[in-house]
Amino acid sequence: MSEVYFIDATEGTFTVEKLETLLEKVGVGDLKDVTALKMHMGERNNKTFVKPAYVQKIVAVVKKHGGDPFVTDTTTIYKAERYTAMDYYRTAFAHGFLPSYLGCPVIIADGLKDEGVQVTEKVEIAKSIYDSDAMLVISHATGHGASSFGGAIKNVAMGCVTKRTKIYQHEVTQPVLDTDLCNQCDKCREACKHDAISEDHELIRENxxxxxxxxxxxxxxxxxxARDMSPNLQKRLAEVAHAVLRNLPYHKFIFVNFLIDITPFCDCAEFAPEYMCPDIGVLASKDIVAVDMASIDMIGKHLFESDPTVQVREAHKLGLGELEYEICMV
Ligand code: SF4
Ligand code: SF4
Structure with missing residues (x-):
């Protein structure tokens, strides 16, 4: 059974100061030297990403305990305002993730040229994350249109890797076409920014x-x-999270899940949010499986579009952590 530390936000008692106690209880002192604070700084116009004020506090606590942190994420495979490192820096700064405010550098981990270190046939870890000495994964726990739930496993699997490995995971989310229902309206071709639908409305899989x-x-x-898209994607998330965490040259990890502004979609969504449920709090653990399992249980499985536990059960099977956890109040 793994320990999951918890700040309760249901009574409106959550303050940023409590993050210090949370991090001390989970063992922030173990994160020495260069520490990647892996997070998602929000697609342009998204409003529900984990706020810079929380990250500023986390930076201060990591520094106080001997770490040398930087805030990081990787570029996207879809073409929007985080598609290149330069796009992402502009978006991050517009969202308030400024080094002068945070108290540490902001580094897009796959760099200007989507640079990574290949650790398995399919998995390349973004260079700056690979080159760190420790990692604190800050995740916004949300629903997700394809993977049902997005938390720490998804943050590591989709967020710590290069475009090539993101595409590998998204192979299972490619659409299927029923030609009998197609009226040749061309709307799909207009919407596709990747030239992946031919003039005859065939899917060009390699694009x-x-x-x-x-x-x-x-x-x-x-x-x-595609049928079974969600479980298939969740299994790939677990597979890649496992490849990342087991092949990094360091093993000092802390996972912090924010169950605040809990939306049905992840922070890649630009549109105005609706909420799945009221704010719950913040969880922290050294066990990636336990922290995601606890997050799903606290939000409520019934609120997700499909079974959100496939990824956690798969990650557990691969040996990444425990499904059973004990909540330790902070
Ligand atoms: S052209 Fe594309 S959007 Fe239009 S009906 Fe066919 S598949 Fe759907
Ligand atoms: S065909 Fe284009 S729009 Fe459709 S899923 Fe593939 S890349 Fe996206």
Whole structure:
């Protein structure tokens, strides 16, 4: 059974100062030297990402205990305002993730040229994350249109790797086409930014990144998500999270999940949020499986589109952590 530390925010008693006690209880003193604070700084116009004020406090606590932190994330495979490192720096700064405010550098981990270190046939870890000495993973626990739940496992699997490894995970989210229902309206071709639909409305698989934009605009239902997309994606998330955490040249990790502003979609979504449930609090553990399992249990499995536990059960099977946990109040 793993320990999961918890700050309760349900009574409106959560303050940023409590993050210090949370981090001390979970063992922040173990994070020495260069420490990657891996997070998602929000797609442009997203409003629900973990706020810079919380990250500023985490930076201060890590420094106080001997770490040398930097805030980091990687570029996206979909073409928006985090597609290149330069795009991402502009978005991060616009969202308030300024080094002068945070008290540490902000480094896009796959660099200007999507640079990584290959650790398995399919998995390349973003260079600056590989080159660190420790990692504190800050995740915004949310629902997700494809993976049902997004927390620490998803943050590591999709967020610590290069574009090539993100595409590998998204292979299972490529749409399927029912030609009988297609009326040749071309809306999918207009929506696709990756030239992945031919003039004959055939899917060009090598170009498709599985973003789902075409499905969203197809009014006839000709384009659909693949059967078992969610469990298949969740299994890939667990596989890649395992490859990342077991092949980094260091083993000092802390996972902090914010169950605040809990939206049905992740922070890649630009549109105005709706909420799945009221704020719950902040969880921290050295066990990536336990922290995600506790997050799902606290939000409530029934609130997710499909079974959100596939990724945690798969990660547990791979040996990444325990499904059973004990909540330790902070
Ligand atoms: S949007 Fe749907 S109906 Fe229109 S061309 Fe594409 S697949 Fe066919
Ligand atoms: S074909 Fe659809 S899922 Fe694939 S890249 Fe284009 S819009 Fe995204």
């Amino acid at each position: 498709c990144i599985g973003c789902g934009s075409c499905i969203a605009v197809c009014e006839t239902g000709a384009l659909k998500s």
